[in-house]
Amino acid sequence: CLIMPATATQTAPNPTPKQQQTPKNQSSKGKQEQPKGLAALSQKTGIAAMAVLLILSLFVGNFRALQNVTPKAFIRQGDVQSIVEDRISAANNIVTVSERGGAKQATLSDVADALTAMKKAKTARDISRADQQLTVAVSALIDEVSDSLTGENATMLTRAADTFSEQGSFLRQEARAYNEQAQKAETLYEKLPTKGLLAQPDMY
Numbered sequence: 001c002l003i004m005p006a007t008a009t010q011t012a013p014n015p016t017p018k019q020q021q022t023p024k025n026q027s028s029k030g031k032q033e034q035p036k037g038l039a040a041l042s043q044k045t046g047i048a049a050m051a052v053l054l055i056l057s058l059f060v061g062n063f064r065a066l067q068n069v070t071p072k073a074f075i076r077q078g079d080v081q082s083i084v085e086d087r088i089s090a091a092n093n094i095v096t097v098s099e100r101g102g103a104k105q106a107t108l109s110d111v112a113d114a115l116t117a118m119k120k121a122k123t124a125r126d127i128s129r130a131d132q133q134l135t136v137a138v139s140a141l142i143d144e145v146s147d148s149l150t151g152e153n154a155t156m157l158t159r160a161a162d163t164f165s166e167q168g169s170f171l172r173q174e175a176r177a178y179n180e181q182a183q184k185a186e187t188l189y190e191k192l193p194t195k196g197l198l199a200q201p202d203m204y
Contacts, residue, residue, distance in 0.1 A: 074124035074178050083170045084127065088118055090164035091138050097157045101145035110137040124178060131171060138164060 075081055095103075095111055114134035121130040142161055149157055 072122055074127060074175075075122055077178055078174050079170070080127075080174050083167050083174065084118065084121075084131075087131070087134070087164060087167040087171065088115060090160050090167060091115055091118075091134060093160035094138055094141060094157065094164060097149065097153055097160060098141050098145040100153050101148040101157075103141060103145050107137075107141050107144055111141050113137070124175070124182075128175065131168070135168060 075084070091111065092115070095108060099108070111134070114130065114137040117130040118127070118134050121127040138161075142157065146154075146157065
């Protein structure tokens, strides 16, 4: 009988444990990288949010520091509004009495113009200028008629002039307190990167 030669059969080698685990390791590695990316994104978002909050808090803090010295803040400070009104009232009383003493129309017109400016003034700077104008005009009027008034009229002029002067002193006291705040605010304002968004401090 014929004996058939044995044929060699090749079989694929069994994968080693290390080879079998390679895809799993790669998949696991990919899964680990994804949380890192999300964590990095969250960290960046958190930093950006903190930066925004810092800028916002800086802006709000600076706004609070500057809001008390904005152009129209002076008229709202303390008794400034009532002081201005009393000063205007005293000036009107001086005008009334001075008309009895033969005051010149030009001098009365100067006082009237100054009173109009004082009534219209709303900012610290405008109030300061109007009050200086009123002081000069009223002083000139008093000097002009003081020698021609006697008796009750002279007494009324003196009282009105004293009130006018007293209210002027009160106004200057308020102005000094206001200017102290305004000077500090001005220094702060010049250092701010956001100063273009805020009202510049107003000086008396």
